[in-house]
Amino acid sequence: MAGKSKEQGGDENVPFMQQLLDNPFILLFLGVASPTLLYIVWGVIEVAQIPIAQ
Amino acid sequence: MALAAKFRTCPDTGLKVHSQAEALIKANAVLGIIFLAVGGLFGLLVALTRWPAVHLLPDELFYLILTGHGANVLLFWIIFFEIAVLYFASAVLLNCRLAMPKIAWLGFLLMVVGAITANVSVLQGESTVMFTSYPPLKAQPHFYLGLILFAVGALVGCFIFFATLVIAKQEKTYEGSVPLVTFGAITAAIIAVFTIASGAVILIPTWLWSMGLIANVDPVLYKVVWWAMGHSSQQINVSAHVAIWYLIAALLLGAKPLSEKVSRFAFLLYILFLQLASAHHLLVEPGISSEWKIFNTSYAMYLAVLGSMIHGLSIPGAVEAAQRRRGFTNGTFEWLRKAPWGNPAFAGMFLSLVLFGFLGGITGVVLGTEQINLIMHNTLYVPGHFHATVVAGTTLAFMAVTYLVVPLIFRRQIILPGLAKWQPYLFGIGVAGISLFMMGAGTLGVPRRHWDITFTDAAIAVDMPGTAFLMMGLNGLFALLAATGGLLYILIVVGSVLFGEKRTEAVAKANPVIFDASTVKSYGSEEHPKLSGTYVLVAIFFVAFVLYYYVNWKFLSEVWPLS
Amino acid sequence: MAINSPKGIWWNEPLSKAEVVWIAIAFLWGLVMFFTMIYWHFGGQQNLSNEAYKIRPELFSERTEAMVEKYTVREENGIPVVHPPAGSEVYLIARQFEWWPILELENGKQYRFHIGSTDVQHGFSLQPVNINLQIHPGYEMVLTAEPNKTGEFPIICNEYCGLGHHLMVGRVNVVEPQ
Numbered sequence: 001m002a003g004k005s006k007e008q009g010g011d012e013n014v015p016f017m018q019q020l021l022d023n024p025f026i027l028l029f030l031g032v033a034s035p036t037l038l039y040i041v042w043g044v045i046e047v048a049q050i051p052i053a054q
Numbered sequence: 055m056a057l058a059a060k061f062r063t064c065p066d067t068g069l070k071v072h073s074q075a076e077a078l079i080k081a082n083a084v085l086g087i088i089f090l091a092v093g094g095l096f097g098l099l100v101a102l103t104r105w106p107a108v109h110l111l112p113d114e115l116f117y118l119i120l121t122g123h124g125a126n127v128l129l130f131w132i133i134f135f136e137i138a139v140l141y142f143a144s145a146v147l148l149n150c151r152l153a154m155p156k157i158a159w160l161g162f163l164l165m166v167v168g169a170i171t172a173n174v175s176v177l178q179g180e181s182t183v184m185f186t187s188y189p190p191l192k193a194q195p196h197f198y199l200g201l202i203l204f205a206v207g208a209l210v211g212c213f214i215f216f217a218t219l220v221i222a223k224q225e226k227t228y229e230g231s232v233p234l235v236t237f238g239a240i241t242a243a244i245i246a247v248f249t250i251a252s253g254a255v256i257l258i259p260t261w262l263w264s265m266g267l268i269a270n271v272d273p274v275l276y277k278v279v280w281w282a283m284g285h286s287s288q289q290i291n292v293s294a295h296v297a298i299w300y301l302i303a304a305l306l307l308g309a310k311p312l313s314e315k316v317s318r319f320a321f322l323l324y325i326l327f328l329q330l331a332s333a334h335h336l337l338v339e340p341g342i343s344s345e346w347k348i349f350n351t352s353y354a355m356y357l358a359v360l361g362s363m364i365h366g367l368s369i370p371g372a373v374e375a376a377q378r379r380r381g382f383t384n385g386t387f388e389w390l391r392k393a394p395w396g397n398p399a400f401a402g403m404f405l406s407l408v409l410f411g412f413l414g415g416i417t418g419v420v421l422g423t424e425q426i427n428l429i430m431h432n433t434l435y436v437p438g439h440f441h442a443t444v445v446a447g448t449t450l451a452f453m454a455v456t457y458l459v460v461p462l463i464f465r466r467q468i469i470l471p472g473l474a475k476w477q478p479y480l481f482g483i484g485v486a487g488i489s490l491f492m493m494g495a496g497t498l499g500v501p502r503r504h505w506d507i508t509f510t511d512a513a514i515a516v517d518m519p520g521t522a523f524l525m526m527g528l529n530g531l532f533a534l535l536a537a538t539g540g541l542l543y544i545l546i547v548v549g550s551v552l553f554g555e556k557r558t559e560a561v562a563k564a565n566p567v568i569f570d571a572s573t574v575k576s577y578g579s580e581e582h583p584k585l586s587g588t589y590v591l592v593a594i595f596f597v598a599f600v601l602y603y604y605v606n607w608k609f610l611s612e613v614w615p616l617s
Numbered sequence: 618m619a620i621n622s623p624k625g626i627w628w629n630e631p632l633s634k635a636e637v638v639w640i641a642i643a644f645l646w647g648l649v650m651f652f653t654m655i656y657w658h659f660g661g662q663q664n665l666s667n668e669a670y671k672i673r674p675e676l677f678s679e680r681t682e683a684m685v686e687k688y689t690v691r692e693e694n695g696i697p698v699v700h701p702p703a704g705s706e707v708y709l710i711a712r713q714f715e716w717w718p719i720l721e722l723e724n725g726k727q728y729r730f731h732i733g734s735t736d737v738q739h740g741f742s743l744q745p746v747n748i749n750l751q752i753h754p755g756y757e758m759v760l761t762a763e764p765n766k767t768g769e770f771p772i773i774c775n776e777y778c779g780l781g782h783h784l785m786v787g788r789v790n791v792v793e794p795q
Contacts, residue, residue, distance in 0.1 A: 014626060032248045034329070043346060044275065046343055273738055363643035425654065432740045498745070499742065501740065512783070
């Protein structure tokens with residue numbers, strides 16, 4: 001998991017998780033994508049699948 | 055723009071404060087408090103009407119005021135204040151100028167216009183649809199339009215926040231990672247973006263429908279998407295007030311997080327999973343599978359609850375460690391006994407933490423359990439629960455931080471310090487009572503959003519138990535207590551901002567409001583101290599949680615078999 | 618402090634034992650709660666079938682009226698009291714501002730309930746049992762229920778449905794099997 005990036009300005013390797021937590025835009029993407037897919041999209045599919053009464 | 059930015063140096067913290075950021079923080083906080091005053095008054099009227107012996111308002115007015123209460127406190131008060139928190143956590147804590155102040159003012163203006171429009175529409179009496187506005191109940195078009203404008207304005211605020219983070223990074227106004235409080239604010243802002251986008255997705259078609267441009271809005275679909283806004287907006291609060299708990303502990307006691315890694319990881323769990331809990335509102339809806347319900351209502355196997363339980367150890371732990379470092383090392387609880395209980399910022403913060411955890415957190419998980427929801431859905435248990443989270447948790451935390459915002463940002467001394475000392479207790483105890491008695495009444499079947507549980511004029515008689523009426527009376531009494539605390543807060547804050555002694559450098563030196571400024575420069579995590587008091591607190595919490603959880607399964611097992 | 622920027626690599630800082638223990642306890646407790654919900658679907662008796670249909674309100678009314686016509690045993694204040702046979706399909710309409718008709722059921726027998734609204738959303742709330750369901754217009758919710766006590770059980774509305782919301786009451790009478 002150790003990150004290869006040195007853009008944090010160090011000679012040390014910044015761990016992947018620290019790079020992730022330091023990047024608000026990746027977090028923003030994850031924080032919007034997760035509930036959009038798991039809650040909204042899945043939920044809308046559930047409602048759309050309710051059958052019509054015979 | 056960078057050249058034009060004006061800064062002052064804060065005499066208390068040494069932080070550079072951008073004048074435009076400061077002005078926007080003030081404006082948003084003031085508007086928030088105005089809507090708190092309006093919404094709080096509405097709340098008192100609601101509680102007095104539901105107090106059987108008082109039964110204050112006539113039915114039509116009751117439902118109107120209840121609609122206004124929800125919108126004003128759940129959306130307007132809280133989101134205005136949160137925008138102030140976002141600007142503070144970005145521009146001030148990062149020593150940076152605020153991005154595009156003109157756009158930020160435009161966002162502010164949209165929020166003001168939107169909030170006023172929605173209020174006008176409610177008060178005109180044609181939009182009594184409750185805060186949730188479930189179709190096919192229809193409000194006037196400008197009710198939805200007001201909410202949409204408000205949401206767009208708030209989205210602009212989030213955009214400014216993220217842009218400020220970019221500027222701070224580019225201009226290297228800080229070294230290393232952002233402070234933990236800023237990270238908590240990032241969490242809040244991310245959830246806000248999802249919240250507001252969901253609100254727009256559902257309110258725009260509903261607005262078109264209210265004008266007759268769309269034939270109908272599916273009510274189940276509406277509920278799915280609306281709650282992605284309605285519940286997630288309360289998750290913005292959770293993230294924001296947890297950030298504020300860390301902030302107050304840091305400013306007052308010099309508390310450091312036990313571990314940067316653990317606290318940030320807990321916020322990451324919020325970012326990924328907290329918003330799934332919107333499903334709490336859809337557990338007894340027709341046609342949605344149990345797979346969806348269980349996965350979402352449990353925030354993906356309770357991973358967001360794990361986040362909260364981590365904060366529940368980290369924050370009291372940070373306070374204990376800081377206190378022990380100051381020499382309060384006797385026994386298990388000297389650190390807690392000798393905490394600054396007379397300082398309203400600390401008292402409010404700690405009460406908020408305890409009430410949110412015990413009253414709001416545990417009951418939220420129980421209420422959001424797929425099957426247990428059957429015996430609680432839409433009873434007064436629901437508002438009982440969320441008054442513990444949103445009022446005792448968020449509002450009390452926001453009140454607490456105001457006692458620091460007024461001296462540090464408005465640069466005024468707090469007036470009536472003797473009364474201010476008592477304010478968090480009055481409000482906290484009042485709200486705790488409201489929550490407990492509403493939840494008690496809810497377990498007895500008392501419905502939420504209901505004008506008359508005597509059912510005097512109904513065609514079929516209903517005998518609610520006497521205990522339920524007693525609980526509603528006690529709810530009214532504690533609402534009076536909370537309202538007194540709320541009124542005191544508004545008097546003290548408005549009075550201080552207008553008439554408080556100006557906090558010049560000399561005044562600031564003589565009346566420090568934060569912990570010894572020299573330690574403000576320190577950073578990093580606590581060195582694994584012994585935290586026996588905190589361990590006892592979390593152990594009590596855990597036992598209470600487990601017991602209460604299974605007691606409710608027992609209650610459920612006694613009702614009619616359903617399948 | 619929480620208002621200062623941590624520098625360097627903080628992700629690799631070791632955790633204290635207490636933190637690790639607490640995180641493990643909290644995580645396991647979450648799993649316990651998660652699996653308790655799943656367990657209840659097999660080991661518990663109170664679960665929703667989640668069976669539902671989209672249905673035109675007129676069609677739902679028709680079906681309810683057909684049942685009422687067939688099984689009405691008497692009237693109370695002009696509201697029909699219906700005694701459908703044990704094990705049968707039972708229809709209940711939610712509408713501003715009543716639950717219609719009054720149902721008379723036998724204790725310990727199973728019934729297949731069809732509950733639907735013909736106007737706006739309503740909240741089915743059976744008292745004092747405290748079973749609560751959300752009823753949507755255009756949808757028919759189907760579930761099997763088995764009364765386990767005799768008596769009169771009012772149904773109140775706990776979703777705001779208009780100005781007469783607090784007048785909306787219905788009833789289920791549970792009687793001994795005949």
